[in-house]
Amino acid sequence: xxxxxxxxxxxxxxxxxxxxxxxxxxxxxxxxxxxxxxxxxxxxxxxxxxxxxxxxxxxxxxxxxxxxxxxxxxxxxxxxxxxxxxxxxxxxxxxxxxxxxxxxxxxxxxxxxxxxxxxxxxxxxxxxxxxxxxxxxxxxxxxxxxxxxxxxxxxxxxxxxxxxxxxxxxxxxxxxxxxxxxxxxxxxxxxxxxxxxxxxxxxxxxxxxxxxxxxxxxxxxxxxxxxxxxxxxxxxxxxxxxxxxxxxxxxxxxxxxxxxxxxxxxxxxxxxxxxxxxxxxxxxxxxxxxxxxxxxxxxxxxxxxxxxxxxxxxxxxxxxxxxxxxxxxxxxxxxxxxxxxxxxxxxxxxxxxxxxxxxxxxxxxxxxxxxxxx
Numbered sequence: 001x002x003x004x005x006x007x008x009x010x011x012x013x014x015x016x017x018x019x020x021x022x023x024x025x026x027x028x029x030x031x032x033x034x035x036x037x038x039x040x041x042x043x044x045x046x047x048x049x050x051x052x053x054x055x056x057x058x059x060x061x062x063x064x065x066x067x068x069x070x071x072x073x074x075x076x077x078x079x080x081x082x083x084x085x086x087x088x089x090x091x092x093x094x095x096x097x098x099x100x101x102x103x104x105x106x107x108x109x110x111x112x113x114x115x116x117x118x119x120x121x122x123x124x125x126x127x128x129x130x131x132x133x134x135x136x137x138x139x140x141x142x143x144x145x146x147x148x149x150x151x152x153x154x155x156x157x158x159x160x161x162x163x164x165x166x167x168x169x170x171x172x173x174x175x176x177x178x179x180x181x182x183x184x185x186x187x188x189x190x191x192x193x194x195x196x197x198x199x200x201x202x203x204x205x206x207x208x209x210x211x212x213x214x215x216x217x218x219x220x221x222x223x224x225x226x227x228x229x230x231x232x233x234x235x236x237x238x239x240x241x242x243x244x245x246x247x248x249x250x251x252x253x254x255x256x257x258x259x260x261x262x263x264x265x266x267x268x269x270x271x272x273x274x275x276x277x278x279x280x281x282x283x284x285x286x287x288x289x290x291x292x293x294x295x296x297x298x299x300x301x302x303x304x305x306x307x308x309x310x311x312x313x314x315x316x317x318x319x320x321x322x323x324x325x326x327x328x329x330x331x332x333x334x335x336x337x338x339x340x341x342x343x344x345x346x347x348x349x350x351x352x353x354x355x356x357x358x359x360x361x362x363x364x365x366x367x368x369x370x371x372x373x374x
Contacts, residue, residue, distance in 0.1 A: 003337045005029060006097075009036040009060070009072045011087055013048040016078030016101050019277045020130060022049060024329045025076075027283040031333035035071050036060050038079075053283060063087055067094035074336065077101055081179050085110040088125070092117045097124040097336055102187040104128075104349045108357060111350040118346070124336050127349030128328070131188040132195065134271035135294045135323035136255055143265060143302065143317055144196070152302050152315060154260030156234040160197070161241040161257040162189050164270075165248035171213050180219045181244050182207060182356055189242040190352045193226060197233050197240060199351070200226035204368040205359035211246060220246040224359050227368070236261075252298055262304060265317065269298030273323045292322030
């Protein structure tokens with residue numbers, strides 16, 4: 001017996017709502033129904049969703065209207081960072097399942113409180129870490145899963161360098177310019193690294209406002225080191241370097257530089273899904289061939305050292321599996337309707353917030369900090 005689609009309300013119709021949430025809800029009508037959106041000041045009767053997608057849905061003006069709507073089963077929080085906790089809390093207390101955009105909260109304390117409410121009420125609480133489904137990240141996972149006997153194996157990793165760089169001299173008329181780069185882009189980089197390698201032993205961070213065009217305390221660049229002791233996860237010491245620079249003059253930008261005992265992987269350019277989602281004429285494009293597929297021009301390269309310790313062989317490592325943010329939504333529906341396992345566990349997203357808090361403390365103190373064992 002087919003289960004009924006999950007009646008969903010998306011909070012916010014800015015970049016997050018119109019690019020990363022509404023399209024997937026509409027593209028999966030067998031799993032979701034877009035019952036409503038939160039749009040405080042619609043300029044037309046149908047609001048931004050109708051203007052962008054030609055779809056008519058209820059428009060709520062306040063969060064109170066959303067949580068008091070008996071039709072709504074799932075609330076997707078795609079509003080500014082400082083609203084994630086109060087909006088998610090209100091939805092959970094009203095008995096709604098919740099998907100929260102990254103960063104899920106601003107503090108670990110808030111994340112833990114939301115987890116306690118969801119557990120007490122038997123509700124699904126899911127963190128939107130969509131970049132786990134980037135095409136280049138999927139390609140990287142495939143590379144790292146090769147057996148050590150493979151001629152393309154990197155061996156034990158020595159250093160894992162991951163970037164989200166860009167060139168942006170000015171500021172946008174967006175709340176993200178007041179959120180800070182660590183909460184914005186660092187959430188993605190930390191989540192990917194922690195999922196791949198687990199909890200580090202120590203953390204060192206350098207966080208700055210280099211342009212001086214926003215409030216001094218609002219960071220626009222960061223470098224975060226995660227230090228791993230021998231045996232976790234490799235027999236040697238291992239370092240993760242996560243970086244975002246706002247004044248990086250490069251095209252395409254560096255994405256990965258990963259050094260191992262047997263080779264190195266280098267990758268330039270970003271996953272294509274965000275640009276496709278912004279430009280696509282209809283949501284059906286998400287389901288068509290070519291969606292999420294990287295051009296060959298930005299495939300990664302593996303370089304391996306031969307047994308003679310001199311000869312280096314270069315091999316293109318394709319991002320042949322397309323990026324699929326839709327996988328997150330399919331999993332979310334399966335969790336809500338079929339009690340499937342969460343692919344993004346709330347404890348994992350909470351750990352991201354913990355590392356962000358430690359990174360700010362490290363940068364402010366100018367020293368490396370120990371990471372407590374769980």
